[in-house]
Amino acid sequence: MTELLIIKPSSLGDIVHGLQVATTLKAHRSDLRISWIVREMFAPLVKVCEAVDEVFVFERAGGAKAFLKLMAEVRKTKFDYVFDFQGLLRTGLMTSRALAKKKVGRTDAREMAGIFYDEKVPLPPDGRRSHAIDILLQFCPVLGVKPELSGVLKFREAESLNLKFTDGRGGAKPVLMFPDSRRVEKRWGGFKQLTELLLKEDRSRKVVWAGSNYLPDRNSFSAAQFLNLTGNTSLVSLPALIRRAEWVITNDSGPMHLAAAQGVRTMGIFGPTDPRLFGPYPLNGPTNFVVQAPVGDLKLLPAKDVYSRLERARSRFSK
The missing domain is CATH 3.40.50.2000 (Glycogen Phosphorylase B;)
Incomplete structure (x- = not known):
């Protein structure tokens, strides 16, 4: 089993894009187990996505104590890959603390986050003028998958849900x-x-x-x-x-x-x-x-x- 940790704490639209990419990876890699770090306010959506196997909740307002507690939980798993979809200092720090064979981030990462990566994925041909999904799809070739959306984004529904x-x-x-x-x-x-x-x-x-x-x-x-x-x-x-x-x-x-x-x-x-x-x-x-x-x-x-x-x-x- 290949263990992948995706770090994408926020925001809602960006998380949806990340879930689409995770769905694509799962569609081509049946051996893949995906864990995700997400802010508490968006965790309910990530938890019901069928592409995600485990969720680590980041309490942003919890300060250093909450951060260290989160990373202690994350470090209980030795990952094969960490993908930092966010590319900011705090997600770079999460990447640095996670245990993984390979840590991958964005070429356009900000706030010095890039110093924590073993590899940076390139931008699409249109560079920074690319759609957010096209930028995240560039992580796919790291796992031998074409940078094209595939699979169907699915969510587990609550049994009592009647609309x-x-x-x-x-x-x-x-x-x-x-x-x-x-x-x-x-x-x-x-x-x-x-x-x-x-x-x-x-x-x-x-x-x-x-x-x-x-x-x-x-x-x-x-x-x-x-x-x-x-x-x-x-x-x-x-x-x-x-x-x-x-x-x-x-x-x-x-x-x-x-x-x-x-x-x-x-x-x-x-x-x-x-x-x-x-x-x-x-x-x-x-x-x-x-x-x-x-x-x-x-x-x-x-x-x-x-x-x-x-x-x-x-x-x-x-x-």
């Missing part, structure tokens, strides 16, 4: 929206107006808002057509919630990447960030779509423009 309450009339799949984003400049303010347009068009449709932070809807919509799960969306249920949707409409955020990774029809709304680097992967995939705000300013993007783009995208699947 039928999210369906519209007659069991119609919902339109799932994630109105929030970690960064203020990536938050589009038109989700309420877009919801109004969608519900007005089809009375049988149901729109569901989801996310970790509560966003008020001020009881603007009928309970039969609308459900607000913001502030009440767990990472354990997130993959299943996304798979249940007809469409996922979201800012540039972790849920967008998770939707794209699961092959769900995804529309990402972009402001200052470049969808070629941070969009749903692959950007030209048949179920991946983006809307770019004029001059990168989401305040200049009206809901009717997003609705029109969505209608054009939906027409591809109704032919």
Whole structure:
């Protein structure tokens, strides 16, 4: 058995990319056992991913004591490889403390993390202008695997999970929206107006808002057509919630990447960030779509423009 430790503590979107690469490695290496170091807030998602065999939880706020306790647990296993997907000082320190025959990191690692690696994987042909997944895929050849995504990203579901309450009339799949984003400049303010347009068009449709932070809807919509799960969306249920949707409409955020990774029809709304680097992967995939705000300013993007783009995208699947 080949023991691999992946270090990717955060953030949600980056972890999803890493899980896709881990799935690719497992698809080609049946002898591979994958362990993962992840922050406590993202650990529930990594723990239910079928590609990951063991999870070590990094409590970032715990200080040096928590760090040393974590690494004592990690050092109980002698790994064949350590892959530092993050490339920062703290993950470099984790790499240095882990016991492994070979420690591999990124060429573009920052904060002096590169001094802890035995090998650095090259950047893709487009260099730093590459998508985050293409950068992580460069770790695959270290294990004799082509740097191309393969396999299906799968998650173990909780036995008691029942999401039928999210369906519209007659069991119609919902339109799932994630109105929030970690960064203020990536938050589009038109989700309420877009919801109004969608519900007005089809009375049988149901729109569901989801996310970790509560966003008020001020009881603007009928309970039969609308459900607000913001502030009440767990990472354990997130993959299943996304798979249940007809469409996922979201800012540039972790849920967008998770939707794209699961092959769900995804529309990402972009402001200052470049969808070629941070969009749903692959950007030209048949179920991946983006809307770019004029001059990168989401305040200049009206809901009717997003609705029109969505209608054009939906027409591809109704032919």
